[in-house]
Amino acid sequence: MSGTMVRGCAALVMALLAPRAVAQDLEPTQVVDEVVVRGPEKTRPETVQAYSRIDVGDALTTEDLTKVERRLVATGLFQEVHVRTEPTTVDRVRVILEVKDKASWVVAPTFALSSDNVGGGVLYAENNLWGRSKKFATAAQVSTAESGLFAGYLDPNLFGLPQLRMSLEGQLRSDRVDEYRGGASQEDPEVVRRTRMNSASIAGELGVMLFERVRAAAKYRLMRVDAKAPDETEEVTEPAFSTGPSQRDASLRLMVGVDTRQNLHAVMEGINIEASYEVSTPDVWSEFRYRRFGLLYRHGLRLVGEHNLVLRGEAAAGMDLPFHQELVMGGNSLRGFVHRQFRGDSRLSFTAEYHFPLFTVRSLAFRGVAFSDTGLMLWRDIPEDGQLRDVNGRVVRGYLPNAQEGLKGATLAQGIGAGLRLYLRNVVLPLVGVDAAYGVNSGEFRFYLVAGVNPS
Known part of the structure; x- marks a missing residue:
């Protein structure tokens, strides 16, 4: 009987493979x-x-x-x-x-309009340097939450090989970091501490693509970070970060995954699953010690014609993260809520977007999008005295008095909404978009506009 079953299974396999062969x-x-x-x-x-x-x-x-x-x-x-x-x-x-x-370069204004982050700037981008597909961009932005200068260079065709990819970037930033009272149900979230963070950073990444689907990369980042004393008009005035001399933060990030995505004009197809590990220690010339793990899933499905379903899921967890490296949600990363409203060291998120064509005027395509953003944020471990210190005893994170660890202090939030996207087929022009989102927890509507490239 067993021999008959084996022969039968073999015949079935051969039958399935035969048409393809x-x-x-x-x-x-x-x-x-x-x-x-x-x-x-x-x-x-x-x-x-x-x-x-x-x-x-x-x-x-x-x-x-x-x-x-x-x-x-x-x-x-x-x-x-x-x-x-x-x-x-x-x-x-x-x-x-x-x-x-396509026209390969553009000089364009940039805009950011979302709850608690309004501003703009100017961008110059070249998408095809020397006719070899090298890319360069520089931008200046001033906004209520984050301002600065950015420059970046990307070579997706290193040494003439599309399998090799290299990038370099540098930033000067000044961030107004607001921390809010816990909970996602507030109609008008209350700021309890406001901190000014200044930083300068450079970073380089080298990646390789194997078999047009397996991607591996290593990224090294070096930055100086400096925190100012909190705003004395807010409820909490204990520093969120040591306000002494600026500190050097360096990290090494390793990533490996499968990536078959292709952006075919306005439609994204393919799947990306990647795992990452980031470490900051004196061994990589850092004054900090922390680690971060990540798992990312992105998937684009072409449905009917130019209709596109785009899914994105992420799991991230950090250990001993300093204030300036914490995970955040809110604003364009969680529509329906205030910019960077939620903070923590562990995050789960999932976004589903359905893109569909509306109409086209010559080379300008108007597309609609319906979306749902969901996120879970929490602190896994908070020291008993509410202060995280480095090996030298310096405070790298002072938590808010009402901060709670574990699931009892977790925040689960969801936003749903719709928006408009504009694409130019014949010009390398950054995406222009506007979204209207409803925060399910708070019952509030919020609007988001992004035009151009945001330095962040």
């Missing part, structure tokens, strides 16, 4: 004789070919041509992409890559 055998395969790039005015032909991942001598099928076209669209460099072949000899072809560049 036959389909693969019947798929016409041709050998690439030549790769020709046509159309780009700025992008260098070798850059276009590098992103196509097609070279002379490669075996090519109809399915491969579709993959090449999607790769080129996903770069964000081109408003139009057409991939076709021309026969050269028997079973050999010339691959034609026809592309039309």
